[in-house]
Amino acid sequence: MTARAAPPSQTGVVVTRFAPSPTGALHAGHALAAIESHDRARRDGGRWLLRIEDIDGGRSRPEHVAGILTDLEWLGLGWDGKVVFQSARMALYRAALDRLRARRLVYPCFCTRADIAREVAASASAPHGVDGVVYPGTCRAIPADVAAARLGEPHAWRIDMARATASAGPLDWIDELAGRVVADPLAQGDVVLARKDAGTSYHLAVTVDDAAQGVTHVVRGIDLFAATHVHRLLQALLDLPVPVWRHHPLLLGPDGQRLAKRNGAPTLAALRAGGVDGRALADDLRARRLPTGFALANA
Numbered sequence: 657m658t659a660r661a662a663p664p665s666q667t668g669v670v671v672t673r674f675a676p677s678p679t680g681a682l683h684a685g686h687a688l689a690a691i692e693s694h695d696r697a698r699r700d701g702g703r704w705l706l707r708i709e710d711i712d713g714g715r716s717r718p719e720h721v722a723g724i725l726t727d728l729e730w731l732g733l734g735w736d737g738k739v740v741f742q743s744a745r746m747a748l749y750r751a752a753l754d755r756l757r758a759r760r761l762v763y764p765c766f767c768t769r770a771d772i773a774r775e776v777a778a779s780a781s782a783p784h785g786v787d788g789v790v791y792p793g794t795c796r797a798i799p800a801d802v803a804a805a806r807l808g809e810p811h812a813w814r815i816d817m818a819r820a821t822a823s824a825g826p827l828d829w830i831d832e833l834a835g836r837v838v839a840d841p842l843a844q845g846d847v848v849l850a851r852k853d854a855g856t857s858y859h860l861a862v863t864v865d866d867a868a869q870g871v872t873h874v875v876r877g878i879d880l881f882a883a884t885h886v887h888r889l890l891q892a893l894l895d896l897p898v899p900v901w902r903h904h905p906l907l908l909g910p911d912g913q914r915l916a917k918r919n920g921a922p923t924l925a926a927l928r929a930g931g932v933d934g935r936a937l938a939d940d941l942r943a944r945r946l947p948t949g950f951a952l953a954n955a
Contacts, residue, residue: 670696670700670701670872671697672703672872672875673693674694674728675865676724678708679717679720681727681926682923683915683922684927684947685877685906685916685921687731688904689875690731691938692902692904693875704734705735705871706728707742707869708721708739710742713743723925727928730924731935732938733938742865745864745865749860753813755893755894759893760816761819761823762849763816764795764807764814765794765813766795766806766811767795783845785845786844787844791847793846796846814847815846817845817847818842821889823893829898830900831901832873832902833903833904839885841886841888841889843885844885847859859887859890862887863894867891867896871899872899873900875902876903877903877905879914881903884903905953905954907950909950914953
């Protein structure tokens, strides 16, 4: 399916990546993430890759891609090689899903969000995982022949987490800041590996792409720490190389909330238009000289 990347100890070359979604303009939180991954590679004379995670065809926009490139250049961050677009790599994700399907480690899910909300509301407790409320497993109980007859209906593909974790056995992973972490993917529930509208999901696509691109160090925000439990499992199931992770603190706004597109965080484009020097901003973020009212948080 994909070429296996040699572990860092064999190649000696550190490869990191920045992988934004072109569904809006970048803000200072994205800048911090880009700088963290860029500098981790450059510190050891490694390579920094740029990947555009545009599997959300309904929200991804070409103008946001152009904005990302402009923002990174303004910050003084240069990437190596060609920019990779996930929308051009769907065959790789289908092949990975087919491998899991052949082992009966995934199942089709016909539930709508409303269906899941009703089931969760009727439950005495609703545990949360990486994707929010843990899926109650409704469609896992559908007999295989019945599910096969319904595949013409809109459906997602979910991992059967109990079966998958039993198949993989005990797993762990290394984070440069947290140390050795025992993987606990079962706590995340049966996450979606292929969305109804996209044919893949963040979890499957990012795992396949990091392996295919030879990423040795996954540098990203602490908000994605829990997702690593799922990604480590997928690596084991698909026989993919295991990188080192580094989950850095998040940049919080004056309201104490994580910067996000949905809450109107100031964009890098707006800062640039206001006369801010991008390279100076990057140096300030490196030195943790944050704008007044801003803070870093590990959760």
